Amino acid sequence: MAPVVQFRAAVALAGRFPALAGVDLSVETGEVVLVVGANGAGKTSLLRACAGLLPVTAGEAHVLGVDLVADHTAVRRHVGLLGHAAPLYDELSAAENVRFAVRALGLPAATGERALERLGLVGRLRTTPAGRLSAGQRRRVALAALVARRPALWLLDEPHAGLDATSRTLLGELIAEAVVDGAAVLLSSHEPELSVPLSDRVVTMGGGRITGEEDGGRRARLAALPAEERSPDRGTMGAWHVA
Amino acid sequence: MWRDAVLVAGKDLRIEARSRVALWQVVPFAVLVLILVAFAIGPDNASLRHAAPGIFWIAVLFSTVLTIQRSVAVESGEGTRDGLRLSGIDPAGIFLGKAAAVGLQLLVLQVVLWAGVTFLFNVRVHVVWLAIVTSLLATVGLACAGVLYGALSAGLRVRDTLLPILVLPVLAPVLLAGSKAWQAALDGSASSGAEWLRILIPFAVIYLVIGIVLYGPLQEAA
Numbered sequence: 001m002a003p004v005v006q007f008r009a010a011v012a013l014a015g016r017f018p019a020l021a022g023v024d025l026s027v028e029t030g031e032v033v034l035v036v037g038a039n040g041a042g043k044t045s046l047l048r049a050c051a052g053l054l055p056v057t058a059g060e061a062h063v064l065g066v067d068l069v070a071d072h073t074a075v076r077r078h079v080g081l082l083g084h085a086a087p088l089y090d091e092l093s094a095a096e097n098v099r100f101a102v103r104a105l106g107l108p109a110a111t112g113e114r115a116l117e118r119l120g121l122v123g124r125l126r127t128t129p130a131g132r133l134s135a136g137q138r139r140r141v142a143l144a145a146l147v148a149r150r151p152a153l154w155l156l157d158e159p160h161a162g163l164d165a166t167s168r169t170l171l172g173e174l175i176a177e178a179v180v181d182g183a184a185v186l187l188s189s190h191e192p193e194l195s196v197p198l199s200d201r202v203v204t205m206g207g208g209r210i211t212g213e214e215d216g217g218r219r220a221r222l223a224a225l226p227a228e229e230r231s232p233d234r235g236t237m238g239a240w241h242v243a
Numbered sequence: 244m245w246r247d248a249v250l251v252a253g254k255d256l257r258i259e260a261r262s263r264v265a266l267w268q269v270v271p272f273a274v275l276v277l278i279l280v281a282f283a284i285g286p287d288n289a290s291l292r293h294a295a296p297g298i299f300w301i302a303v304l305f306s307t308v309l310t311i312q313r314s315v316a317v318e319s320g321e322g323t324r325d326g327l328r329l330s331g332i333d334p335a336g337i338f339l340g341k342a343a344a345v346g347l348q349l350l351v352l353q354v355v356l357w358a359g360v361t362f363l364f365n366v367r368v369h370v371v372w373l374a375i376v377t378s379l380l381a382t383v384g385l386a387c388a389g390v391l392y393g394a395l396s397a398g399l400r401v402r403d404t405l406l407p408i409l410v411l412p413v414l415a416p417v418l419l420a421g422s423k424a425w426q427a428a429l430d431g432s433a434s435s436g437a438e439w440l441r442i443l444i445p446f447a448v449i450y451l452v453i454g455i456v457l458y459g460p461l462q463e464a465a
Contacts, residue, residue, distance in 0.1 A: 053325055073463070077331030087326025089254070089317065091261035100254055104247070104330040129261070142322075 002065060003028050004153055004184040005050055009059035010068075012049045019045035021208030022059065027153075027184050032175060034195050034216055035188040037205035043188035044084070046205065047155040050186060051081040064152055077105060080151030082159055086142040090131025094121050094141040097130055101145035115148035119170070135162040147174060154178055156187035160194050172198055247336025248343060255344035258317055265348050269309045270355055276302040277359050288365060295364040296425035299356055300418050303385070306352055307414065308407045310345050311389040315397050315406075324397075334459030338390060342454065346386035353378050369431035377424040377436070380443035381417045387450035388413055394458055398465035416442055 005027035012020040020042055027033050035043045048054040050063050052072040061068035066075040088097045095116060102112040116126060119140045130138060139162045146154065154175070160168050175185050175198050189195035196202060199216030259265050280298045284290050318324045327337065357374075360366060368374045392410040396402040420442035427436025 051325075051329060053328065073328075073459075076329045079329070081325065081329055083322060083325060085320055085322030085325075087322040087329075089258055089323060091258045092254070096257070100250070101326075101330060103250055104332045106246075 001029060002062070004031075004064060005186065006062040007049075007056075007060065010049065010056050010061045011058040012045060012054045012056050014045060014054065018208050019054065020049055020056070023049075023205075023208070023210055025203065025210055027186055029182060029184055030179050031201070032179055032185040032187070032199045032216070034192075034199035034202045035186065035205055036190075036192060036202060037188075037211075041205040042208040043205055044157055045208070047081065047083075047157050047186060047188060050075075050153065051079050051155050052076045053081070078151060079153045079155055080146040080149050081155040081157070082139075082142055082146055083157050084161075086130075086138040087145070088130040088138055088141055091129055093127045093129055094133065094137075094144070095126045097141055098145045098148055102148045105149055107148065107150075111150070112144075112148045115144040118147060118174075119144040120167075136164055136167060139163055140167055143171070143174070150181070150183075152183055154183055154185040154187075156185065158189055158191075159187055160189065160191050168194060244333045244336045244339065247332045248339035251332065251337050251340025252343040252347075253340075255314060255317060255341060256347065259313070259344070259348065264313050265310065265352075269306050269313070269348070270352060272309060273302045273306040273352055273356055274359055276305055277356065277363060281363055291364045292366050292429075295360050295366045296422040296429065297418075298364075299360050299425060300381075300421040302356055303349065303353060303381075303421070304411065304414055304418055307345075307349060307385045307389050308410060310348050310352075311393045311410065312403060312406055314341055314345050314390065315393040315402065319397070319402075328462065334462055335455045337462070338387075338394075338454045338458035341393075342383075342386040342390045342451075345390060346382045349382045349385060350378070353382070366429055368425075368428050370428040370433045370436060373433055373436045374425055374428040376440065377421055377428065377443065380440060380447050381421045383447040384417050384443060384450055385414060387447065387454045391450060391454045391458065391461070394461040394465060396465075397462075416446055420446075 003026045005025060007023045007025040010020055010023045011018055023046060035046060037043050045054055049056055049061065049068065052063070052068060052075045055072045056068045063075045064078050068075065092100070098112040098116055099109060102109060116122065121140060121144055125137065130141060133141065159171055163171060178185060187195060187199070197217035202214050202216045203210050204212035277298055280301070281291060284294055318327055389410055392406065392413065396406045396409060399405060420439040424436045424439040427433065427439070
């Protein structure tokens with residue numbers, strides 16, 4: 001199967017500035033790749049390019065089989081992006097925000113309900129307008145919407161920011177479940193102590209390029225397992241190709 | 244597309260019902276315009292009656308700008324703007340949904356303004372169907388053109404001040420045709436009023452079609 005993300009010398013411009021200046025990156029199905037680097041290195045731009053929000057203007061860029069250079073918008077409904085700002089409407093409750101995300105994809109409402117419960121958004125939290133929630137709670141609502149959509153590619157930009165210890169543990173569990181379910185995860189983080197153990201590979205960015213790569217904590221743990229336990233069932237997302 | 248439009252319209256109307264911006268800001272603003280212009284014209288009943296249709300449509304036009312600004316502001320944050328683009332909703336559905344939500348608010352506003360005009364200017368509509376058809380067609384045109392220009396200005400820091408400059412000249416045909424058709428409805432002259440519908444119908448259709456086709460590219464550009 002082709003990689004979920006396949007970038008070769010990919011260039012993306014933010015105005016006239018090359019936010020991505022020739023990125024080479026490949027992410028396989030069921031893989032968790034952590035992107036690290038200083039501020040302005042291009043981590044967020046890479047995630048936004050993978051989401052089809054930042055057009056790739058040169059090089060090669062394929063995500064879930066979609067050629068982003070030819071059409072960067074077609075991939076959007078198949079990826080889930082947790083960005084810096086939560087995609088929530090302040091006047092709508094947590095449940096209504098998640099329900100809107102679920103209905104937009106034509107998924108059953110029960111999917112959203114399960115995600116809300118999984119993220120602990122029950123009782124009053126469920127019906128409180130998003131504008132009255134704390135930053136961490138808003139992050140959990142955004143995560144619930146992402147989980148409910150069951151994207152084939154998770155794009156997580158600083159996912160631990162604003163989350164309490166319990167929610168950070170839950171985030172790790174959700175990523176592990178997504179991978180078992182056949183999704184790929186690309187996350188950026190400034191908190192390596194939290195994100196390296198979740199990842200198979202760690203790539204370093206600088207100046208809009210990939211400048212280094214090493215194994216993550218998850219790969220090291222998998223390597224320590226007996227051979228028969230290293231390849232878990234890849235779940236139900238085998239046929240993710242959209243193009 | 245239609246399912247998406249219903250989803251987006253429902254979301255926008257629910258947000259408006261919760262925030263009550265239309266109820267507590269747009270409607271009072273429109274009524275204020277009626278009252279202030281009435282003060283400016285003076286106490287002469289004949290002058291007020293003659294000016295009533297124009298004042299009505301000026302109030303509707305200014306309120307349209309406020310309603311559009313509010314509609315754009317709902318998705319002005321980076322999170323919601325990206326969220327909508329990633330939602331999988333057809334851009335044409337977003338356009339139709341937002342235009343429907345704006346249109347419904349404008350129709351409610353016109354009912355309130357109609358009552359205000361009747362009370363303040365002591366006028367009576369003799370050809371009710373003409374007034375209703377004019378309002379419906381004008382509302383479609385105002386909502387479609389407004390949402391389209393709202394998308395054009397959405398990504399700009401100066402959108403709040405730029406939008407009226409962009410959209411008010413474009414909406415001038417609605418002001419003209421709406422006022423003339425309403426004048427005819429007040430005078431009981433259905434045939435002369437119906438002539439002005441010939442401006443409102445193509446205006447509404449053209450902006451409806453342009454919006455469906457161009458909303459996606461405009462959303463990307465913004």
